[in-house]
Amino acid sequence: MSTRDKRLGDWGEQKAAQHLLEKGYQIVARNFRWARGEIDIVAQKANMLVFVEVKTASSINMGDPSTWVTPKKQSQIAQVAQKFLFDYAITDQDCRFDVIGVLKTASSYRLQHIENAFWLHQNE
Template sequence: MSKQKTFGKFGEDSAAKFLEAQGYTIVARNFRIRSAEIDIIARRDDVLVFVEVKARSDIRHGLPSEAVTFRKQKKIIEAAGVFLQDENFSECACRFDIVEVYLRGDCVEEINHIENAFEVEQDI
């Protein structure tokens, strides 16, 4: 596995543990369709949360959440629509979050959970 993929996986694993500690249940990880992937799908109460994880070792290239462009948001929303069609979560409200993971070597320095980071302009 490449260094970048290992770094990203460590960030995603850290985000999943963080969400579980906050009372979320992880429903799926790395849900993939042809053109998009959702890093984590979690549930707390009756809210299904689609989570994009961005890990960084520094902010020279901007904040992690700034890497979730409008185009990336559209792809995540598209994948969420497919997930909702395939699974039985029609009674759940949905939300799109970003989890920023700041890493220094093999250590997590900080995790920021941005709830409602972006919204769907129409029903999915």
């Protein structure tokens, strides 16, 4: 990943975290890493633990960032989420997977928050 892409991704994650805070979420963790991948943001609202994948683009020509979370990526995120729950001994917790797409334009940005973007299947 180029330095420019990394900066854009970090910028998008910051905008996503800011959005979540404004919507009443508490940020539990950012960039939780495990050998199999990473979860950009772990947030909590009421009794719901939310694993958030953030996708950022700088051009509409790249397509909608929220569509970039492929089934393979969903499976990877679900595995990392299970590791997070195990590491922090979290049991009997309602969880969901959200995607936040951020499109940066020359003078502003557009953010799309998709709640329940995908589900953790028992065989993951």
